[in-house]
């Protein structure tokens with residue numbers, strides 16, 4: 001059912017297989033009274049492709065992915081997603097676009113005083129703007145069922161009623177992934193989803209993200225400071241340096257020594 | 269004293285040299301305080317005469333006269349109902365107003381400034397002045413008291429609700445924005461749950477504050493026990509006045525105790 005709906009949406013917007021899910025041209029961003037963070041970034045992501053974005057601390061990776069959904073307004077450049085001109089969207093259609101993109105943050109950003117189930121149900125907010133998507137107690141049963149299915153997918157159906165502040169870091173991040181699945185996304189962006197977790201939990205989260213994106217045939221753009229994750233869970237690696245794309249290679253023939261230059265913590 | 273030590277002492281003076289303007293301001297402030305004390309007419313001989321008089325009043329208050337206790341309690345109940353009613357109405361109205369007044373949550377800055385201005389007006393005009401205003405508008409009686417307390421509550425709770433919402437974690441708000449949630453959805457599902465402990469604590473404070481305020485509103489005819497107290501003093505019936513003061517004291521203490529117990533349980 002999920003696939004059928006996302007399929008219908010694709011037909012609506014008129015995008016075709018050949019067209020990239022996301023294509024960015026000459027994107028630039030500088031903060032007021034700050035230096036220029038991005039100065040002309042070009043990137044294209046094909047449907048179903050998984051891309052790792054790497055770069056040293058402060059090179060603007062987070063800024064870049066936030067600009068894609070206009071959580072931060074870019075200064076200049078073109079962003080096309082699902083064939084839509086993102087920078088030209090009205091606030092209403094921007095909300096609709098955001099609902100089609102799942103976003104996982106470094107900090108899980110759950111509402112701590114609500115249950116895991118309520119947090120997952122929040123994923124449905126764009127398609128039902130009624131109080132039914134605010135708290136699980138008010139949600140219609142089909143919404144609760146769908147949320148439970150998402151929690152099962154991340155193996156946390158046993159914790160549905162637990163408050164978010166009682167969960168471990170790894171569990172919280174899995175709830176965030178379930179919330180993302182509840183959106184029925186067509187594309188997934190993740191900003192260092194593995195960074196605040198221990199190595200094992202971090203790997204589990206990356207595998208879960210990669211698998212869920214694969215199952216649904218979704219494109220995935222993720223940021224990671226873990227070289228191994230970047231290589232293993234991507235088809236392509238894009239390196240950012242000095243506000244521009246400085247590397248764009250297929251993951252299977254990436255040269256680890258070359259990649260290491262993009263990781264601040266691994267000095268040569 | 270050697271010249272070197274002298275030089276050190278002047279380089280690091282013990283007191284900052286005040287500017288001429290600061291000096292004038294300090295002197296004027298001092299003069300104003302002295303002048304205020306002299307115009308208000310509080311003098312030692314007035315105090316000396318006042319203290320025995322106070323003793324006399326206290327003496328005539330005991331034993332408190334319990335004859336009219338049933339009437340007094342009935343009127344105390346009305347006072348408390350006035351406080352609760354006005355407070356609940358005020359809290360309900362402060363919530364939307366606080367959303368409009370909160371930085372980063374309000375739809376736009378003109379609305380925010382207007383909402384803040386209204387809340388500030390409600391807060392800065394004293395409750396007794398509001399009571400006088402509503403007595404003229406809706407007539408003598410508890411209705412005027414309820415309105416006065418409502419407005420006073422909005423002035424207090426509106427400000428603290430807005431601050432509680434501004435202080436909530438920005439992460440969940442950004443997550444909801446990234447999901448494509450509406451403004452109302454984001455507020456209700458990410459801001460309100462996180463601000464809830466603060467909301468409850470503020471609401472309990474409001475009930476306490478309203479209870480204290482409701483006692484004096486009767487003095488200007490806005491209903492409740494205040495009028496009984498005024499009548500008792502006007503008739504020099506200090507024994508009845510003592511009963512009224514004691515029941516007020518007990519009500520306020522009970523409300524404060526219940527309030528702080530609840531607050532401790534929630535936080």
Ligand SMILES: Nc1ncnc2c1ncn2[C@@H]1O[C@H](COP(=O)(O)OP(=O)(O)OP(=O)(O)O)[C@@H](O)[C@H]1O
Nearest residue numbers: 031032034037055056057058059060061062063064
């Ligand atoms: N809201 C902001 N206002 C001003 N400057 C900002 C803002 N957000 C980020 N910056 C600056 O932009 C630069 C890029 O930040 P960004 O968070 O995008 O880097 P990053 O590549 O994600 O780094 P990290 O690997 O540490 O997450 C930094 O120098 C940062 O100081």
Ligand SMILES: [Mg+2]
Nearest residue numbers: 061062063191
């Ligand atoms: Mg970052």
